[in-house]
Amino acid sequence: MKVSRRRVLATAAGAVALGRTAAMQSPAPAPAASDPSKAPGRPARTLGQRAAFEKPQRITRGATGSQTPHQDLYGTITPADLHFERHHAGVPEIDPRSYSLLIHGMVERPMMFTLADLKRFPSVSRVCFLECSGNFNRAAPPETTPQQLAGMTSQSEWTGVMLSTLFREVGARPQATWFLAEGHDAALLARSIPVEKAFDDAMIAYAQNGEAIRPEQGYPARLLLPGWEGNSNVKWIRRIELSDRPFMTREETSKYTDPLANDTARIFSFVMDARSLITYPAYPVTLTRGWVEINGIAWSGYGKIQRVDVSTDAGRSWASAKLQEPVLPKAHTRFRHLWKWDGGEAIVLSRAVDETGYVQPPRAELLKTRGPGAANYHLNPVTGWLVRSDGAVVYNQEAWG
Amino acid sequence: MKVSRRRVLATAAGAVALGRTAAMQSPAPAPAASDPSKAPGRPARTLGQRAAFEKPQRITRGATGSQTPHQDLYGTITPADLHFERHHAGVPEIDPRSYSLLIHGMVERPMMFTLADLKRFPSVSRVCFLECSGNFNRAAPPETTPQQLAGMTSQSEWTGVMLSTLFREVGARPQATWFLAEGHDAALLARSIPVEKAFDDAMIAYAQNGEAIRPEQGYPARLLLPGWEGNSNVKWIRRIELSDRPFMTREETSKYTDPLANDTARIFSFVMDARSLITYPAYPVTLTRGWVEINGIAWSGYGKIQRVDVSTDAGRSWASAKLQEPVLPKAHTRFRHLWKWDGGEAIVLSRAVDETGYVQPPRAELLKTRGPGAANYHLNPVTGWLVRSDGAVVYNQEAWG
Incomplete structure (x- = not known):
């Protein structure tokens, strides 16, 4: 709005901004000082917190999922505490000092890697999305927010070691075409992944947005398959077994298989479409x-x-x-x-x-x-x-x- | 390490990982379940938290500064709660509903923008560092961490409106070559900035790493001058005045001026060197x-x-x-x-x-x-x-x- 100097003086204290998020439209949790320049502010602290006026939150979907509040976000990075979560038996608490990843099966040298071992290898960082393949609600009513419509995609800068580096370390055999990735949660969630992906861009990630990966994203380490359905990016990864065929786990037979109109079904539909x-x-x-x-x-x-x-x-x-x-x-x-x-x-x-x-x-x-x-x-x-x-x-x- | 199957079975439970951060080397705050796969994990929640084993923290420097723990970080993004802070009179609490930014002086139309006004303009996002010009300790002893040596540089993905967009809106006059940027903290921190920077890449930022900007980084809006010393990126910005000369504020005369070896001094040394x-x-x-x-x-x-x-x-x-x-x-x-x-x-x-x-x-x-x-x-x-x-x-x- 255009203002005269008089208007500035008259309205500066009383101007009202209409925020565009639900959180901002709700009543303020605490009244702010009428003029913050008249008294010293809060001293420095060891950990920052959000402004009291900002309350972005995930929406939980039962005990095993939660959705990112896209309508409250800007740019492309999802704050780690707002990254969607999806698990099949809750979030395990894993002690990083006893964590290990076993790689065995069709390899020259079966090996077990501690977290420190993984961090000693050459590292890489990449920004990519992670999306649950079940990220759509066909029956969404008119009163549906972006969070409710597609809250199971989020984005982070991930850091870790290329899976190809580890596969070279253990000596993956040429006849190994698939590997099993198994998590250390109570579901022992397991998926079969083509070895090709390991030699393309798969990572074992231990960091997310600059810090250690968060518990619900697989702390202390997860499989990261850029562009592939979330479920195949096995969290809390504890074991990788190389083989010459897929393992046909529950998560790729009873679930995560897509019936088609022609009465067939597609299986191993890993890649998330645009x-x-x-x-x-x-x-x-x-x-x-x-x-x-x-x-x-x-x-x-x-x-x-x-x-x-x-x-x-x-x-x-x-x-x-x-x-x-x-x-x-x-x-x-x-x-x-x-x-x-x-x-x-x-x-x-x-x-x-x-x-x-x-x-x-x-x-x-x-x-x-x-x-x-x-x-x-x-x-x-x-x-x-x-x-x-x-x-x-x-x-x-x-x-x- | 190379392992036999027997060794795997014998050591899997007892393996010890030596983390490379101080936080990871300290005793765990709580014992994790001996086998997380034997009991259901924690249910989904509306806000995530760090793993109990991870305790990255800023180090405060008196009441007016804190440093980013670089030794605990990976990749390039600084988590918002670990971004360094530096202020001259504490962190003000500003109600976003009463926030406004006045732009006046050598302009065709002095205007006042609410936060909602700022968000209505075309927005841009960019990843860049922000560094305090006083980010070095000449007397650092051998027992100095990266955090203590250079903890006053951090990086975020910022989102906001280009300052050039606002300057076109108010009609900056051709003779305006400098502008004053004034913050709404108790120091009323103010700096003179060349208008040239406004038409290059300066922004008024209201978001950081995907969410609303944090209080100690200028909530609800700050000036962002990519590549320029932190102090000139005025936080809690409330007023911009255009002029045909610099304003010679305290922060560019008694401070933030650099004596040189030849008995002269340089002033307005904005850009941070490599x-x-x-x-x-x-x-x-x-x-x-x-x-x-x-x-x-x-x-x-x-x-x-x-x-x-x-x-x-x-x-x-x-x-x-x-x-x-x-x-x-x-x-x-x-x-x-x-x-x-x-x-x-x-x-x-x-x-x-x-x-x-x-x-x-x-x-x-x-x-x-x-x-x-x-x-x-x-x-x-x-x-x-x-x-x-x-x-x-x-x-x-x-x-x-």
């Missing part, structure tokens, strides 16, 4: 007329996001959004698109295109391939938000079948 | 013989790090370290170099070279330029660590004068 999510505007925001920066995240397990298209007319026309550089492979990429909202009802949609040329499909197209009996895995349809003429924004609900 | 810091091995680590990954961070306020040289023979010979991609401008860049330690006494050093060709100077060279009366600002000499033959690592102390 997807995008508008995080603003979204339920429960209320818009005011004028310029709006539509923004969100897009990602693909196949590589870099090449383009994100945004539509503000329910998909009749599309425009390319601006992508935040640097665009990294297999990483959440922030996209932004300016839109002048004129007060009419509108449906805003986003559509990711990755470097392979793959285009995120509309719901009807995805449904045709997967069929009405599709499992809740790998569902990545184009989604968006309905802006009502009063400015209220709700999820653009579409019937699945 | 520097590097080996974070491992460093005091108080004890090395064992064999391969060691020397690693650390390098940064320059002038742009990208082009090269980091590492010496393991006190500077007689140098080798190029590996730089973690992507190398971003004005950003901490992780470097790594493999070294086989044979058990002899050794001095390991690192030297940053940035894209301008500038080479981080040895202490004697820096001293020649600055003189013995140099202030404690902008000191970036080559530093390193002395590895004793028993493996003990201490800071490689050098006399300043």
Whole structure:
């Protein structure tokens, strides 16, 4: 707003900012000093805390999952305490001093690595997303937030040792084509992974966003398979066994297998297809007329996001959004698109295109391939938000079948 | 270590990992279950916490500063609660609903922006370091950690609005060459900044590492001047006044001015020169013989790090370290170099070279330029660590004068 000097003096103390997150719209937990410049502030401390006015939180889904509050986030990094979690028997507490990773099976030299051993190898860091393959709610009602719609994808800077380094250390045999990755949780969660991935970009990660990996992300060490479904990135990893065939564990037979429309099913559907999510505007925001920066995240397990298209007319026309550089492979990429909202009802949609040329499909197209009996895995349809003429924004609900 | 199957069975429960951080070497705060796979783990929760075994902390320096524990960190992102802090009158608590930023002086339209106003403009994100210009201790004893030596540089992904966007909104006049940036803390900290920087890469940042900016980093909004000394990145920013000359505030006359050897002084020495810091091995680590990954961070306020040289023979010979991609401008860049330690006494050093060709100077060279009366600002000499033959690592102390 344009102001005169008089107005500045008259309103500076009483101006009210309308935050765009639910947390900011709720009453402040504690009144701040009327003029913070009139008294010394809080002294330095050994650990910082969030401002009392900011309360981002995960939403728990039963005892075994929680979702990232995308509508409260900016940029591309997910704060570690807001990274989604998903486990099958709770989060184990593992003493790093007794942690070990055994690599055996079709290898020249079976070896056991302590955490210190793992940290002694050459290390690498990479920023990538991690997404649960069950990150979509087909029955989402209009009152659905980005967190509830797609809160099981998050992004971190991971640091660890390349799995290829360890496989060379143990002498993986040429006939070994698969390996079993087994976690040290009470579910002993185990998945079969092609050895090819180990020699591509798989890591054993022990750090996340600059610090030791968090307990619910696999402390003290996890398998990281950039771009692949979360479940295969086995946390609390304690054992890797190399073999010449997959192990057909429970998690790849009774679960994480996708029925298709033609009465077959696909198994070992590891890679997460390209997807995008508008995080603003979204339920429960209320818009005011004028310029709006539509923004969100897009990602693909196949590589870099090449383009994100945004539509503000329910998909009749599309425009390319601006992508935040640097665009990294297999990483959440922030996209932004300016839109002048004129007060009419509108449906805003986003559509990711990755470097392979793959285009995120509309719901009807995805449904045709997967069929009405599709499992809740790998569902990545184009989604968006309905802006009502009063400015209220709700999820653009579409019937699945 | 190489193991037989028998050894695996015999030692799996009793293996001891020697962590490389002080925190990990201290006794565990709570005993972990002997076998975490035998009982269900902790259920999902709305906010994650660090593992009980991990206790990274800032070190406070009086009431007005604290340092980042570089020896406990990995990769390039500094967790927000471990970002260094420096303030002149404590951390104010500012209610985001009453926050405002006034831009006035040599402008067509003086304007006041609420936080919601700032968030409505097109946003940008960028990863960059922020370093206090007083980030060096000339009298550091051998028992100095990386945190104590250079703990006042940290890195975040910042999100906000370009200052150039706001300057166009208010109509900055052509004759305006400087602006005053004033904070809303009890020090009313103020600095004069060339308008040129506003039209280059200055931002008003309101988010840090994906979430709202933390209180000690300027909540709810701060000036961000990528590559420039921390003090000029005014936190809790409440007022910007454009002018045709600098304002000669206390913070650029009595402080933050650097005496030189030739009896003159330099003022407005904004840009942070290239520097590097080996974070491992460093005091108080004890090395064992064999391969060691020397690693650390390098940064320059002038742009990208082009090269980091590492010496393991006190500077007689140098080798190029590996730089973690992507190398971003004005950003901490992780470097790594493999070294086989044979058990002899050794001095390991690192030297940053940035894209301008500038080479981080040895202490004697820096001293020649600055003189013995140099202030404690902008000191970036080559530093390193002395590895004793028993493996003990201490800071490689050098006399300043």
